[in-house]
């Protein structure tokens with residue numbers, strides 16, 4: 001069947017969900033889920049996500065020039081869902097969702113303690129792409145929970161959340177090989 005033009009991305013799914021954490025100029029933390037997320041370069045390490053330009057996340061990044069891409073596991077799905085609500089600017093989703101701020105090593109934006117992997121990023125570019133902006137960041141430090149990586153990412157244990165659409169998420173239950 002032909003898809004209406006605004007529905008095409010619904011079948012580019014599932015997409016890995018990330019929680020992007022930032023901080024305002026006044027020091028108030030922010031966290032929001034994003035699934036328009038992709039690696040752009042391995043060396044130098046660059047990650048990108050596409051956002052509505054009016055999101056608080058983008059407002060904060062324009063001011064502080066940094067952000068953290070946090071990878072959530074199955075256990076914090078309910079908290080992620082709370083972070084997607086439209087709170088007023090400078091209302092912290094960390095407090096609303098009961099997430100724990102952890103100081104980052106290299107950037108002002110805090111990490112989310114409950115997440116399984118973290119990419120501390122310095123802003124590279126914000127590029128207008130249609131109705132979204134593409135935010136690219138140079139990863140200055142990447143880390144993953146010790147028990148989830150042993151030469152290979154243990155995805156069945158990590159259970160990263162894959163966004164299907166609306167309130168529907170999946171986790172990888174089967175690994176197949178060619």
Ligand SMILES: Cc1cc2nc3c(=O)[nH]c(=O)nc-3n(C[C@H](O)[C@H](O)[C@H](O)COP(=O)(O)O)c2cc1C
Pocket residue numbers: 017030031032033034035036037050051052054055056057058081083084085086087163
């Ligand atoms: C799983 C999930 C994925 C989302 N992905 C995106 C995305 O890639 N880009 C976007 O602009 N909004 C996305 N949203 C919506 C934002 O998370 C939501 O509007 C949020 O309130 C923005 O927060 P902020 O204003 O604090 O930045 C997503 C929501 C959910 C639940």
